[in-house]
Amino acid sequence: MSPPVLVDIAFWAVGVVAVVAGVLVFVVDSMARATYALATSFVAVGAALLLMEQTYLGVIVILMMIMEMAVMAVYMVMFMGMNPALMPMTMVHSHRAAIGTAVTAFLVLGGGAVLVPWPTGGAAAGAGVSGVTEALGTAIMESQMLVMMAIGPVMVATIVVGVLLSSSRTRYDRMGDDLDEAPADPPAPSRSARDGGGA
């Protein structure tokens, strides 16, 4: 493996990238740039996890965050008022409250990270890298599993219903309420209008 000094330098470097890219989100004046600055910040965090030899977590963070930001860019451009994608915009609104909230959140989280008595030696040190991964997985998933299992279906249902309500082109529009008609492609908006429903 590379010398520990190089790993330390790389860790601080990706840390700086993460913070700078995070700040850029609020500096740039384009929605696309803001979204991808955030993606860059998250990818740097993923790289930091890789440097901590949490390879699986690191790759997953990189994978999920690129995917999420790619989709989120579309939603941001689509749903923000005044179409900030096509004209200069800022991600900061109500400056004073925003700065206050940001500083408070930073102090609370940063203070937590510094002041919490992290386990050193004993099980954590002796377990090795795979032991740490397992311990982390247990800590995240074991006691929270019931909550995760309950939230999962609710989230999926929310997504499905949200898409259904916002979509004007579902299979019911193409194939009728009982899905037994010949598919109309493109879906005829008249079909739901004909049945007296609002499209």
Added chain:
Amino acid sequence: MVELVGALAAAAGVTVGCVALAWVSSVAVAYGGGRGWRLALTDPVVETARLVRQRRRRTVEADVLLWRIGGWGLLPVAVLLLALVPWGGFTALPSGHGVVWANALDVAVWALVWLLGWGANSVMGLVGGYRFLALALGYELPLMFALVAPALAAGSLDLGDIAAAQDGVWFGLWMPVALLAYLIGVVGFAVHGPLAAPAGAETAGGVMAELSGPDLLVVRLGRHALLGAGAAVAVPLFLGGGAGPVLPAAAWVALKAVGLTAGLAWCAGRLPTLRVPRLLEPLWVVLLPLVVVQDLVVAIVMEVA
């Protein structure tokens, strides 16, 4: 020092291999598309010479930074993808999580193609970018579940372990649905054949509409390289890696990668481009459940065996 030289040599080798696979893909797409052998073979060279000399065209208020990131990022992603492939005993970028890395790299294409369409500040580019994300949602889920099958059968996320686990029967033979879903995904993230709507001719090239000169060249090269690299990753995943008689393992990996690239690109060249809304239903309603059943079959086989 020796390590550094070795790493540089590996990087150069993988890059050259990627360009070679891109050339194979380009020839096969052109030949499949009905151009004669002669034109198909010489086209990449002639087009390269033409585009290198072509002057850049600019659009009004283009976001050049994002545009160039999108265009010039495709080839590096393909090179990294190819670097994951084990050549017998040697892997340029060995990783215990090669399958997840391959997945993360193909997801990076989501960002790049959308940025390519966005950056030009042109209607056609925007249409292409949005089409790609819709399409990506369609092919990516079957692709992700397809990657589960070989990893499950080998009990490892390491591409080398997965290749080694296929002594005797290639995973592609008893996981045909996973192989199919994977290959559809490769064609999708390379924006070729039936899944080429984001760069469709009816939108004047979509995400590529406003590109010119070297920028156009690297995007074309990148798309073909992605198809080649994606096919090369299928070799350890589904085609037994370096397994084969007489020849050394590395030669078999290269032969299979070239063969699969040529076959896939030829099919992509033959087939018409399909409309994105028409693709989502077969990909999610038909293919995705089939791939999940495939995973289930693999899980049961591994449990019983």
